[in-house]
Amino acid sequence: MSTTRLPSESATEPGAASVSSGPSAFDALASDALAADIPASDLRGSDAPASAGPDASIRRTPRLRLALILGTALVVGLAIAVPVLHVTAQSSYDAARESLAFKQSTVEPMAAAMRSNLTDAKTLLDESNGHVLDENPRSQLAAAIVEADRRMGVVETEIAQSEAAAKVTPNTSILLAGFGLRQGIATLNSFKLNDAGELASIESTLSPAMNAVTGAVAAWTAEQKRLRYTKDVYAAGWYPELDACRGSVDVTARYGVATIAEHWSCGGRDFPDEAGTLIELTGLHAGTYRVEGIKAMLNQATATTADLPTGYDLLYQTCQNGQSSTMSMTALTKVS
Missing domain, CATH: 1.20.120 (Four Helix Bundle (Hemerythrin (Met), subunit A))
Known part of the structure; x- marks a missing residue:
């Protein structure tokens, strides 16, 4: 039995235009849009699938070029700016x-x-x-x-x-x-x-x-x-001046060492002998003196001027309790 073959759906119907195997008009339009940097989706519609293959690579090329240019500019700018x-x-x-x-x-x-x-x-x-x-x-x-x-x-x-x-x-x-x-x-x-x-x-x-x-x-x-103890050295001399009881007497000429003297009863008992005490002298040897204490106790009968203390600014001599056997020699240092 002979079989009649059905016509293929792909067969060209009489009068139908033949399908071209070349690029479509849309593709040509998309190529023009790419040059103008217009997304293909704007042409195809939001539901149109993105093209794959070589066309997609072609569309990415301008953006890559721009990124390279900007990146290079940034590196060069930093290379200049950082040292500055x-x-x-x-x-x-x-x-x-x-x-x-x-x-x-x-x-x-x-x-x-x-x-x-x-x-x-x-x-x-x-x-x-x-x-x-x-x-x-x-x-x-x-x-x-x-x-x-x-x-x-x-x-x-x-x-x-x-x-x-x-x-x-x-x-x-x-x-x-x-x-x-x-x-x-x-x-x-x-x-x-x-x-x-x-x-x-x-x-x-x-x-x-x-x-x-x-x-x-x-x-x-x-x-x-x-308020300080004050003693007036009223004259230089010897017994006549001492016996006058008018104050201390400068007897340096007799002793060979700077010395003032006074009878016990004429004021000797009141003269300070505590070390560190400040006293005032008026008249001869006037000034402020610091008492250094009693440095020698001499017996008039046996002592000589060689026994007198030395190395002080002034000595004060009186007979303790009026006794010549206990002549006290108090050292004085001038302060001012």
């Missing part, structure tokens, strides 16, 4: 160090002088103990010292911190584009060291308190001098 930023930061860092060094050279001597004054104030406070008539000036000085010490501590701490910061070496790697240097600049610039006014203020508080204590000591000294 480093050099600029280094110059600014050097300037900051010089500025800090100048401020340090200005304030450090002032701080040292103020610390010296503060030390003097503490010494004055200690030495004035027991040498003022009124403790109020010393109390005010003590309070001023505490406050000055506190304020000086703040100044000295900032100076010490600035010195430590100046010794720190920042990270100068060129790859950091000066970042480490800029951190160093910020640290160095944070130390103002504008303490001249503060130090002057401390001085203006401390000096009046010191002057007040110095004045109080002077008043105490004057009062002690007023």
Whole structure:
């Protein structure tokens, strides 16, 4: 039996246009769009599948080229900018160090002088103990010292911190584009060291308190001098002058050693012999003397001038209890 073959669906119907095997009109349009950088999806619609194969590679080429150009520009820009930023930061860092060094050279001597004054104030406070008539000036000085010490501590701490910061070496790697240097600049610039006014203020508080204590000591000294044992050396001579009982007599010409003398009953019993006592002499040998104590007890009958103590500014001689066998020789050192 003969079989009739059915016509194929792919067979060309009479009058139908033949299908071209070349590129479609859409593909040509897409190629034009690619040159204009228009996404193919805008042509095909949002549901159109992305083309694969060589066409996709062709469409990516302009974007890759642009990325390469931008990347190259960025690398070149960084290669130029990084060294410039480093050099600029280094110059600014050097300037900051010089500025800090100048401020340090200005304030450090002032701080040292103020610390010296503060030390003097503490010494004055200690030495004035027991040498003022009124403790109020010393109390005010003590309070001023505490406050000055506190304020000086703040100044000295900032100076010490600035010195430590100046010794720190920042990270100068060129790859950091000066970042480490800029951190160093910020640290160095944070130390103002504008303490001249503060130090002057401390001085203006401390000096009046010191002057007040110095004045109080002077008043105490004057009062002690007023109350101090005073002896008048009214003449130089020998027995006639001693027997006149008018005061001490300079007998240096007789003894060969600077000596004043007085009978026990004429005032010898009252003359201080305790070491450290300050006395005032008027007339001959006038001045303030410190008693050094009795340095020899001589017997008039056996002693000679060779037995007299030597090495002192002045000797005071009297016969203890009026007895010539116990002639006391008290040494005196001139103070003023």
